[in-house]
Amino acid sequence: MSPEFVLGLVLILIGTVASAFPRPKTYLVQLINLEIPAWGLLLVMLSYNEALALLTFGGVSALSTFIYVRVIQKREGT
Amino acid sequence: MWQEFSIGVLLVFIAAVIAFFALVVEKDDLHRLLLLDLVEVSSLGIIALLGTDLAEALILPGLVVGIAELLALSQIYVIKEGFRDKVVQGLNIEVIQADAPLIISVLLICYGVVLSGFTGGGVAGLGVVFYFMARGHREHFELLEMASGISWATWIFAFFVFMFIPEYWMFALFLAAIGILLKVMVKLSLSATIWGDGNE
Amino acid sequence: MIIQRISRIISNYEMIMPLFAGAVSVLFVVAIFSLPLPYYEEQLYPKTIDPASPLNPYERGGPPFTQVTINDQYPENSPTAGYVTSYLTPFSWYLANTTLYLGTTIVAHPGGILDEILYNTRGLDTVVETTILFIAFAIASYLYRKG
Amino acid sequence: MEMSSLGGIPYYILEFGDELVYFSPYTVSLFLLALVFTMFAVMAKPERQVDIAFGGDAYYAKETSLQELRFRRFMAIACGFASMGAMLTGDIFNFTLFISLVGICNVGIVAAVKNRHVQNAAYQYGIVALSATVPLFGAAALIAATTGTLSMVELWSSATPAVPLVVKALLVLGVMGEGMAPFYAAKAEMFRAPGAPYVIMCSLSSLLIFLRVIEVVLVI
Numbered sequence: 001m002s003p004e005f006v007l008g009l010v011l012i013l014i015g016t017v018a019s020a021f022p023r024p025k026t027y028l029v030q031l032i033n034l035e036i037p038a039w040g041l042l043l044v045m046l047s048y049n050e051a052l053a054l055l056t057f058g059g060v061s062a063l064s065t066f067i068y069v070r071v072i073q074k075r076e077g078t
Numbered sequence: 079m080w081q082e083f084s085i086g087v088l089l090v091f092i093a094a095v096i097a098f099f100a101l102v103v104e105k106d107d108l109h110r111l112l113l114l115d116l117v118e119v120s121s122l123g124i125i126a127l128l129g130t131d132l133a134e135a136l137i138l139p140g141l142v143v144g145i146a147e148l149l150a151l152s153q154i155y156v157i158k159e160g161f162r163d164k165v166v167q168g169l170n171i172e173v174i175q176a177d178a179p180l181i182i183s184v185l186l187i188c189y190g191v192v193l194s195g196f197t198g199g200g201v202a203g204l205g206v207v208f209y210f211m212a213r214g215h216r217e218h219f220e221l222l223e224m225a226s227g228i229s230w231a232t233w234i235f236a237f238f239v240f241m242f243i244p245e246y247w248m249f250a251l252f253l254a255a256i257g258i259l260l261k262v263m264v265k266l267s268l269s270a271t272i273w274g275d276g277n278e
Numbered sequence: 279m280i281i282q283r284i285s286r287i288i289s290n291y292e293m294i295m296p297l298f299a300g301a302v303s304v305l306f307v308v309a310i311f312s313l314p315l316p317y318y319e320e321q322l323y324p325k326t327i328d329p330a331s332p333l334n335p336y337e338r339g340g341p342p343f344t345q346v347t348i349n350d351q352y353p354e355n356s357p358t359a360g361y362v363t364s365y366l367t368p369f370s371w372y373l374a375n376t377t378l379y380l381g382t383t384i385v386a387h388p389g390g391i392l393d394e395i396l397y398n399t400r401g402l403d404t405v406v407e408t409t410i411l412f413i414a415f416a417i418a419s420y421l422y423r424k425g
Numbered sequence: 426m427e428m429s430s431l432g433g434i435p436y437y438i439l440e441f442g443d444e445l446v447y448f449s450p451y452t453v454s455l456f457l458l459a460l461v462f463t464m465f466a467v468m469a470k471p472e473r474q475v476d477i478a479f480g481g482d483a484y485y486a487k488e489t490s491l492q493e494l495r496f497r498r499f500m501a502i503a504c505g506f507a508s509m510g511a512m513l514t515g516d517i518f519n520f521t522l523f524i525s526l527v528g529i530c531n532v533g534i535v536a537a538v539k540n541r542h543v544q545n546a547a548y549q550y551g552i553v554a555l556s557a558t559v560p561l562f563g564a565a566a567l568i569a570a571t572t573g574t575l576s577m578v579e580l581w582s583s584a585t586p587a588v589p590l591v592v593k594a595l596l597v598l599g600v601m602g603e604g605m606a607p608f609y610a611a612k613a614e615m616f617r618a619p620g621a622p623y624v625i626m627c628s629l630s631s632l633l634i635f636l637r638v639i640e641v642v643l644v645i
């Protein structure tokens with residue numbers, strides 16, 4: 001088992017706990033914590049050499065952050 | 079391979095249990111929407127553990143389904159809570175006000191067209207997103223929808239060429255690559271246009 | 279009496295999400311106890327890594343325009359299966375001959391193992407996937423535009 | 426290639442590369458049902474809802490905008506095609522993709538109504554449908570990992586190892602999540618909302634995917 005595989009799985013687990021129950025329970029904190037399991041997944045993909053899936057996942061998670069930030073902005077108002 | 083798979087599946091299943099448990103207790107609708115992204119990580123993780131080329135080809139549809147449904151759901155949420163007419167602030171970053179977006183977008187689009195295929199569409203689409211977010215356009219909405227329809231038709235046509243006249247595989251390959259480039263790019267820019275609403 | 283109360287809880291549509299999520303998490307707990315699942319060693323489309331090749335993570339083919347054997351489910355249904363994998367556009371051919379480190383970029387051009395799976399042998403998957411994208415964006419843009 | 430007696434012997438197998446589309450007595454009858462109801466959705470004229478003002482003679486017909494009508498008809502037709510595909514396909518991953526297409530179409534049919542109450546129901550259903558893709562795709566990937574194939578025809582034959590029971594349960598639960606729409610449609614009093622014929626498509630498609638997943642689970 002390669003180190004990035006183990007690290008990725010651990011990050012997925014930690015990140016899931018962190019963003020399932022964010023400490024100051026605000027939308028923004030949860031959104032930022034979501035990046036941790038995403039990093040874990042990226043490392044797992046890296047250990048299997050799934051480069052193209054990795055790149056696409058990066059692009060798609062950038063897009064989903066756009067969508068979330070828009071909804072949160074609409075909700076919190078200005 | 080065997081051991082890696084079983085340990086990975088164990089940890090990913092535990093992550094899935096935690097995420098779904100959080101969904102059970104959660105009462106707020108927007109928090110639920112955010113948790114959906116978390117839940118999806120565990121499903122992609124299970125697919126990734128397969129470790130073959132097939133796994134990679136299955137991850138791409140999984141990703142696409144997730145992002146598509148997320149966009150539709152976020153719009154339903156905005157309508158249901160009555161936030162339609164609320165103004166979303168544009169990005170007030172100094173670089174974006176200048177000529178930089180034009181240059182960066184042109185570079186990204188060129189690189190994306192060279193890449194072509196799925197990844198190329200993503201890169202070129204990011205370029206368009208960047209431009210639209212900085213400038214805020216909405217008048218080309220119909221045009222975008224039409225382009226997406228045409229790319230979809232190209233795609234289907236290429237699929238039938240592959241299946242029924244496989245001698246022309248190279249033609250079909252190029253049609254498919256161009257179709258998917260257009261498609262991904264259009265979809266990305268569509269979401270950017272929706273972002274820009276209320277800017278003007 | 280208790281049946282009445284249960285049915286009242288179930289029929290409230292706010293409750294279906296927690297109920298469903300609860301069912302899924304219970305099922306995943308059951309799945310954890312039924313581990314380990316056996317991993318079948320002879321998978322379709324196996325991965326091979328050749329660090330010396332310029333197409334590194336995705337080296338599956340031979341020289342362009344020769345057919346290589348792909349381990350797919352029904353080889354007789356896709357007579358051109360090996361060609362797409364070994365095809366390189368002229369530009370990616372140039373890149374592959376020039377540098378060792380652009381493998382992923384090269385495979386993102388038309389041709390390569392993923393295009394093989396996505397377009398040819400498992401093309402129907404991608405057709406359905408594109409349609410899902412199409413429908414979801416139709417919903418979003420309809421809701422966005424409706425006056 | 427030995428065939429199980431459950432779904433009947435296929436009349437014909439259509440080949441799309443690695444993915445087979447097969448016509449057995451069971452799948453064909455479900456397919457025809459989906460086809461007939463899609464034809465209804467194409468041809469039917471939507472009803473006009475009439476509200477009677479209580480305590481008087483007055484009544485007024487609710488107008489549904491043409492745009493909404495066309496959109497819901499489009500969604501109903503797409504849903505019909507998706508369920509036809511889900512009935513016929515012979516590949517596990519392809520099947521799960523068709524199921525999630527049915528789910529998103531149902532969300533679209535429900536969400537087209539402007540009423541806020543209905544929108545809330547559509548949102549709740551959409552969340553269930555999206556989270557249901559986790560057991561669905563997870564089950565498909567686990568089937569591929571444990572047996573090394575995704576084709577239902579291969580899974581029938583005794584050459585491949587048996588699919589674990591938990592994985593089958595995950596698949597069924599995922600389909601249940603995607604086919605949850607009728608609960609919400611009934612609860613949100615959608616059947617009294619304007620443009621009713623299209624809502625029938627929701628119930629019908631979820632019934633069909635339940636019937637098909639039973640066959641799939643018994644056969645693999």
